[in-house]
Amino acid sequence: xxxxxxxxxxxxxxxxxxxxxxxxxxxxxxxxxxxxxxxxxxxxxxxxxxxxxxxxxxxxxxxxxxxxxxxxxxxxxxxxxxxxxxxxxxxxxxxxxxxxxxxxxxxxxxxxxxxxxxxxxxxxxxxxxxxxxxxxxxxxxxxxxxxxxxxxxxxxxxxxxxxxxxxxxxxxxxxxxxxxxxxxxxxxxxxxxxxxxxxxxxxxxxxxxxxxxxxxxxxxxxxxxxxxxxxxxxxxxxxxxxxxxxxxxxxxxxxxxxxxxxxxxxxxxxxxxxxxxxxxxxxxxxxxxxxxxxxxxxxxxxxxxxxxxxxxxxxxxxxxxxxxxxxxxxxxxxxxxxxxxxxxxxxxxxxxxxxxxxxxxxxxxxxxxxxxxxxxxxxxxxxxxxxxxxxxxxxxxxxxxxxxxxxxxxxxxxxxxxxxxxxxxxxxxxxxxxxxxxxxxxxxxxxxxxxxxxxxxxxxxxxxxxxxxxxxxxxxxxxxxxxxxxxxxxxxxxxxxxxxxxxxxxxxxxxxxxxxxxxxxxxxxxxxxxxxxxxxxxxxxxxxxxxxxxxxxxxxxxxxxxxxxxxxxxxxxxxxxxxxxxxxxxxxxxxxxxxxxxxxxxxxxxxxxxxxx
Amino acid sequence: xxxxxxxxxxxxxxxxxxxxxxxxxxxxxxxxxxxxxxxxxxxxxxxxxxxxxxxxxxxxxxxxxxxxxxxxxxxxxxxxxxxxxxxxxxxxxxxxxxxxxxxxxxxxxxxxxxxxxxxxxxxxxxxxxxxxxxxxxxxxxxxxxxxxxxxxxxxxxxxxxxxxxxxxxxxxxxxxxxxxxxxxxxxxxxxxxxxxxxxxxxxxxxxxxxxxxx
Numbered sequence: 001x002x003x004x005x006x007x008x009x010x011x012x013x014x015x016x017x018x019x020x021x022x023x024x025x026x027x028x029x030x031x032x033x034x035x036x037x038x039x040x041x042x043x044x045x046x047x048x049x050x051x052x053x054x055x056x057x058x059x060x061x062x063x064x065x066x067x068x069x070x071x072x073x074x075x076x077x078x079x080x081x082x083x084x085x086x087x088x089x090x091x092x093x094x095x096x097x098x099x100x101x102x103x104x105x106x107x108x109x110x111x112x113x114x115x116x117x118x119x120x121x122x123x124x125x126x127x128x129x130x131x132x133x134x135x136x137x138x139x140x141x142x143x144x145x146x147x148x149x150x151x152x153x154x155x156x157x158x159x160x161x162x163x164x165x166x167x168x169x170x171x172x173x174x175x176x177x178x179x180x181x182x183x184x185x186x187x188x189x190x191x192x193x194x195x196x197x198x199x200x201x202x203x204x205x206x207x208x209x210x211x212x213x214x215x216x217x218x219x220x221x222x223x224x225x226x227x228x229x230x231x232x233x234x235x236x237x238x239x240x241x242x243x244x245x246x247x248x249x250x251x252x253x254x255x256x257x258x259x260x261x262x263x264x265x266x267x268x269x270x271x272x273x274x275x276x277x278x279x280x281x282x283x284x285x286x287x288x289x290x291x292x293x294x295x296x297x298x299x300x301x302x303x304x305x306x307x308x309x310x311x312x313x314x315x316x317x318x319x320x321x322x323x324x325x326x327x328x329x330x331x332x333x334x335x336x337x338x339x340x341x342x343x344x345x346x347x348x349x350x351x352x353x354x355x356x357x358x359x360x361x362x363x364x365x366x367x368x369x370x371x372x373x374x375x376x377x378x379x380x381x382x383x384x385x386x387x388x389x390x391x392x393x394x395x396x397x398x399x400x401x402x403x404x405x406x407x408x409x410x411x412x413x414x415x416x417x418x419x420x421x422x423x424x425x426x427x428x429x430x431x432x433x434x435x436x437x438x439x440x441x442x443x444x445x446x447x448x449x450x451x452x453x454x455x456x457x458x459x460x461x462x463x464x465x466x467x468x469x470x471x472x473x474x475x476x477x478x479x480x481x482x483x484x485x486x487x488x489x490x491x492x493x494x495x496x497x498x499x500x501x502x503x504x505x506x507x508x509x510x511x512x513x514x515x516x517x518x519x520x521x522x523x524x525x526x527x528x529x530x531x532x533x534x535x536x537x538x539x540x541x542x543x544x545x546x547x548x549x550x551x552x553x554x555x556x557x558x559x560x561x562x563x564x565x566x567x568x569x570x571x572x573x574x575x576x577x578x579x580x581x582x583x584x585x586x587x588x589x590x591x592x593x594x595x596x597x598x599x600x601x602x603x604x605x606x607x608x609x610x611x612x613x
Numbered sequence: 614x615x616x617x618x619x620x621x622x623x624x625x626x627x628x629x630x631x632x633x634x635x636x637x638x639x640x641x642x643x644x645x646x647x648x649x650x651x652x653x654x655x656x657x658x659x660x661x662x663x664x665x666x667x668x669x670x671x672x673x674x675x676x677x678x679x680x681x682x683x684x685x686x687x688x689x690x691x692x693x694x695x696x697x698x699x700x701x702x703x704x705x706x707x708x709x710x711x712x713x714x715x716x717x718x719x720x721x722x723x724x725x726x727x728x729x730x731x732x733x734x735x736x737x738x739x740x741x742x743x744x745x746x747x748x749x750x751x752x753x754x755x756x757x758x759x760x761x762x763x764x765x766x767x768x769x770x771x772x773x774x775x776x777x778x779x780x781x782x783x784x785x786x787x788x789x790x791x792x793x794x795x796x797x798x799x800x801x802x803x804x805x806x807x808x809x810x811x812x813x814x815x816x817x818x819x820x821x822x823x824x825x826x827x
Contacts, residue, residue: 397671397719401627404696404720408633411723415640432637437629480671524676 002234003133008053011214015046018221025228034088038220041081048074049210056137056206061124061416064140065117072119076109078213083158085220086165086185090178093165120148130205137205153461155193159186164587181223187214187403244268249351257333259286261309267432272352275331277324294320294328309345313337318355330359335385352382373457376579381454382577384506387513388451397477402441409434447474450502451509457583462498462504464533464540472531483524484516489532497540497604503580507588510573511544511600518548518598539586539603547597555590577602619734620662623647624654624680625669625696634667634726641727651675660689663741665714665733667726670697678708690740692733696721750810753799761798764791768804769811 026035051071058064080102087093112119124133124142131137166182192212195361198204244270249256255272259265266284273280276292290298297319308315315335320328335350388395413430416423447470472479472486479486512529519527530545552558559578574588581588586604593599621643625631631647635772638645650653651672658664666684670677681693692714708716715729757765760781766775774788781788801807 249820399720401630405627405629405633407720408630408637408723408726412633412636412640415637419640426636431634433629477671483676 002054002135004135004137005053008049008056008210010208012046012049012053015042015049015217017047017216018217019043022221022224025224029600034085035130035224037081037085037088038217038224041078041085042217042221043076043236044081045210045213048078048213052210057134058138059127061117061127061140064127064138065121065124067097068120068140069112070117072112073109075209075213076105076112076119079154079158080105080335082185082216083161086182087106087161089220089223090169090174090181092168092178093161097157097161098165101154104150104154104157107148108154111145111147111150116145117142119151120144132205139205152193152196155196159189159193162186162189169546177223178225181219184219185216188212188219191215253354255352256346256350257335257352259289260347261345262347269272269351275323275329275354276321292321294322296320305348308335308337308348313339313345315348328356329354330356354423376576376583377454377457380503380506380576380580383510383573384451384502387509388448391475391478391513395444395474395478397481398474399441399444401477402437402444405437406434406441409437444474447505451505453502457500457503459498459500462499462501463494463496463609464504464542465490465494467501467504468508468531468533468542471505471512475509475512479512479516479529482516482520482527484519484527484529487528489530489531491533491535494533494535494540495606498607499584499604500580504584507577507580507602508517508544509540510577511602514573514600515544515546515548515598518550520545521549522547535606538606538608540606541601541603543599543601545593545597545599547595550596551590551592551598558590559588617793618663619644619737620664621730621734622654622658622664622666622691624651624666624672625649626672627669632671637723637726638730639722641723643730651680658691660687661741661744662691663734663737665692665694665730665737667694667696667730669694670708681708681713692736692740694726694729694733747813750799750814754810754814754816756798757795761791761795764788765807765811766796766816768792768795769808769816 019039021039022035022042024040024041026032029035048071050483051067055064055067055071058067083098083101087095087098090570094207108119116122117124121140122143122145124140126141128139128141129136162182162185164176166185169178169182170176192207192209195204195207195209195212231311245256248254249269250271253271255269255275257266257268257272259393260267264285266286266289268284270280278284278288278292282288290302301317301319304315304317313336316333318330318332321331322328331352333350333352334356335348337345337348340346354492409430413427416427451474467576468488468490472488512531515529516527526547528547531543532545533540533542535541557576578588581602581604584604586602588600589604590598590600621638623631623634623638623645624647625634626649629648631649635645635647646657648657654666658666668680672680677695686746693708694715694717695708696715696717696719697703714733717725717729724805754762763781764777772780774785774792778785778788796802797805799807799810801810812820
């Protein structure tokens, strides 16, 4: 076999192989159009090499002319394919330049088929034999067409196009690889340009265009193979990172999940399936997912999903996943919706964590807190009942007063109506007074009942001044009976606070009664009780001051349970007061007054947001 | 029914209560004067009136018992009906001892109050009567001469004319004459009446201590 046959066959073989391989690759990756274009270009290059090889051996003019027409057609097409490959592969290059090039080539293809042997020759006069690698090969001579220069012009165009495309792609971040492809492409065509010129001047025996095309095909093939290799590496990396992710997820007891919304298919890691008792083979859709969660949690979870699809795309829900045996796990799931380019939701992807342990701990803590709260309420209630029963005499008086008014008025009215003639005018006034007194009695009973009630704590906006007045109204006769004079100095513009009315009444009542007790030994006229309220910045401060016996050396003892200075005291009052004020995020403390006696202060925070009345 | 003689004073710190009780007592034809302050009451009431006081024990200005003490101190023997919400026994005992006519628990029934007021006014009237009578006796006593006063003291002490004559160093007929004048001036008919008058005016005591036959 001759060298020429070997080299040209090899050229064709390599091209064909590369073309076939990449065609296969393309069938797997239908969206990689560059690969398809490359495989066509490679097949075309193989065809070109075969025709070229045959032509070199041809002896007759007519045969040569006909063969070269087809070889040239493939050559012209090859250029177009290579240009499109550059464009598709680099995703760069000026389109108008590309179309200009294609137009030029199309023109050349048309001119290839005008009467005459082919694109180059108007007439071939003779076929000379030129030596190459120890063989004689055909070299035509004849009259050239005037448009022959279109061929080098097209080379210049594609060189400019390739360099421009490489530059743009490099700028877009493809970097050196863009320059390798575009640059080498330009070099290849420069080489073609040069060999063409040398051949035309009779310096080279052949244009070696088959080999130059092979060079370009190899270059392109190399680039594509690199991509395939890189894709392989990427998929290996992906697999590895997925594995790592799963490992991390299972270590953290996380499960990963993804919902393909369009196909309604849910993928979830092993842990998630286990939790819901779903076999690895079972297909999960949204309905199956809902079925796996507790009936009570379905509606809220569905709502959370809908919200995330319609709204910002963030998904978060807490629900119980029920396994086959009916056991439940509390799960918190968080995810993010992915949208397509038109903003339609494509998939929802996220993680789920088992929070059963945390939920249980929270429940236990809440239950314990509730229990403490309940105990505190009970104790507070007990203390209120004790206080009220101690006050019962005074309270009876407080109640007897309006009852007395009602009775006397009613009897007066009876008397007036018995007279002849009955005195009706005054009876009307009497009835008005009776109604007023009755209301007053009802008000007292209401207050008493609320104090005696074993109610739940209910927080509401309160005026501390009003509250103090209510308590003073209740103990009014008790204080008169003990000869205590109350001096009020209540800030008129006191902002409201948030609290439980009954508990704060209890607190105030306790402080007032304590103050009165402390002054029991004083001379009449020296039993003044001062109540003041002020506010500053973010707190309301109330003070109850007495002129009594003062405080024990260690003031804090007062607030300890069972500490008492009274002969019949339980020693619970101030302890309860302290717990009430602490529950209201306030403070309660005592200090001696410089002029004698003690002052008890308590402060409560003013809520940040203004309270709507 | 006609208006009962005597004034009923009401003193309670609650105007509503004063109003109601005033209505009730006025409907029963009493003359009522209501007060909500101790000072106003003290400025109005007069010692020589036939009156009683319905008083709330618990007054913020002044304790009811304290007011009672002050009135007594001033020589005003006005009968007091206490009204109390507490109705505690020690307090009632103290009040009654100090001269309270009655001690009623609130809410007080109209009938009970009216009865109590009647009794109190009756007491006041009796006291008033007594005071008026005493004043009349005292005026008559003032018309006696010094000698006649001396003789009267002896008579009241239960001495016979003879003894008196001996004591005063004069004759029995003289004593008889003095006795006659005394009976006339004091408008009494028997020695027994004379003794009662003397008792009323507090005259009998010094004579008792006199040694017989001095």
